[in-house]
Amino acid sequence: MVRGMTTNGGSQPVFCTIVPPHVLDRLARAEDPALSGPARRSLEHDAYQRTKRRLTTVIGAAAVAPPAGAAADQPHRTVYDAEHTQDLPGTKVREEGDDAGQDASVNRAYAGLGATFELYLKAYGRHSIDDNGLPLDATVHFGEGYDNAFWNGEQMVFGDGDDEIFLDFTIPVDVIGHELTHGVTQHTANLAYFGQSGALNESVSDVFGSLIKQYTLGQTAAEADWLIGAGLLAPRVTGTALRSMKAPGTAYDDDVLGKDPQPAKMEDYVRTGRDNGGVHINSGIPNHAFYLAATALGGYAWEKAGQIWYDVLTGGGLTEDALFTDFATLTVKAARERYGAGDELQAVKKAWEQVGVRTL
Numbered sequence: 001m002v003r004g005m006t007t008n009g010g011s012q013p014v015f016c017t018i019v020p021p022h023v024l025d026r027l028a029r030a031e032d033p034a035l036s037g038p039a040r041r042s043l044e045h046d047a048y049q050r051t052k053r054r055l056t057t058v059i060g061a062a063a064v065a066p067p068a069g070a071a072a073d074q075p076h077r078t079v080y081d082a083e084h085t086q087d088l089p090g091t092k093v094r095e096e097g098d099d100a101g102q103d104a105s106v107n108r109a110y111a112g113l114g115a116t117f118e119l120y121l122k123a124y125g126r127h128s129i130d131d132n133g134l135p136l137d138a139t140v141h142f143g144e145g146y147d148n149a150f151w152n153g154e155q156m157v158f159g160d161g162d163d164e165i166f167l168d169f170t171i172p173v174d175v176i177g178h179e180l181t182h183g184v185t186q187h188t189a190n191l192a193y194f195g196q197s198g199a200l201n202e203s204v205s206d207v208f209g210s211l212i213k214q215y216t217l218g219q220t221a222a223e224a225d226w227l228i229g230a231g232l233l234a235p236r237v238t239g240t241a242l243r244s245m246k247a248p249g250t251a252y253d254d255d256v257l258g259k260d261p262q263p264a265k266m267e268d269y270v271r272t273g274r275d276n277g278g279v280h281i282n283s284g285i286p287n288h289a290f291y292l293a294a295t296a297l298g299g300y301a302w303e304k305a306g307q308i309w310y311d312v313l314t315g316g317g318l319t320e321d322a323l324f325t326d327f328a329t330l331t332v333k334a335a336r337e338r339y340g341a342g343d344e345l346q347a348v349k350k351a352w353e354q355v356g357v358r359t360l
């Protein structure tokens with residue numbers, strides 16, 4: 001059953017930016033104004049959007065209904081250009097079926113929306129993020145040097161980056177998949193965006209974001225880089241990506257950005273009031289569990305490990321305030337239900353054991 005349909009304003013969309021506020025906070029304190037200026041403007045914008053989302057939720061604005069008969073096996077994409085303003089959605093520049101144009105950001109956004117649609121359809125039989133053919137809209141060239149990308153509950157928005165720390169946010173397809181997966185979660189388990197349930201919400205977005213990249217590249221679990229946001233950091237940054245599912249805490253270690261704060265194990269869980277209780281930090285723990293299960297099973301990670309995680313996200317047993325141990329227990333149950341008492345079950349159990357999360 002699909003919970004959280006937004007037509008009655010019943011579910012709360014998450015305003016999730018791919019770059020967490022604690023990273024931009026640090027950047028905003030940099031001495032070089034070329035670094036701090038864009039970060040400050042991006043933070044101001046994100047704070048404004050968060051407030052606006054809360055107000056929209058209170059008012060209970062109706063979501064845009066998909067056109068009748070849209071739940072087809074084809075995406076329904078529209079890409080807009082904000083032309084460096086903050087006006088959404090901007091000027092329409094590419095619709096479904098149009099040929100690629102000259103603008104690489106437009107082409108990447110269009111392809112990323114398509115890749116996300118395709119993984120969910122081909123691997124899990126899901127028709128778009130609401131499983132009802134929701135049209136996929138994206139705006140590129142948002143703001144001036146805007147250092148982020150986000151899903152606002154209705155559409156994707158991409159900044160160009162400041163070119164000093166962050167490049168164009170349409171570059172990593174896993175970032176697109178991550179943000180759209182927040183929409184899938186919003187329409188299914190609707191995990192509350194705080195503490196452990198918030199970290200699970202973040203982790204589910206990283207898991208499917210990475211799977212979309214792996215599916216696009218035809219990579220097995222062993223071949224994948226398991227990075228989130230590879231290609232997004234400018235050459236001057238000492239780092240490879242925003243996060244690493246393979247080795248949480250090692251994605252970057254930079255003078256300006258600081259060090260990747262993600263733990264890989266429960267014993268290193270970070271208790272903090274920042275970042276909604278560390279949702280982008282402690283997601284390292286379930287992220288690493290998924291990586292361990294997927295690599296132990298081998299082959300394409302979206303097939304077995306991805307299917308088990310998808311079953312948990314959409315199965316109706318996951319509560320909005322779930323803890324890591326609740327999620328872990330449900331993956332064990334899902335593995336048994338789908339694959340019996342075989343290697344899948346053992347791989348999932350062992351993965352959670354290795355990151356120190358108890359399964360019941």
Ligand SMILES: [Zn+2]
Nearest residue numbers: 016017202205
């Ligand atoms: Zn997120």
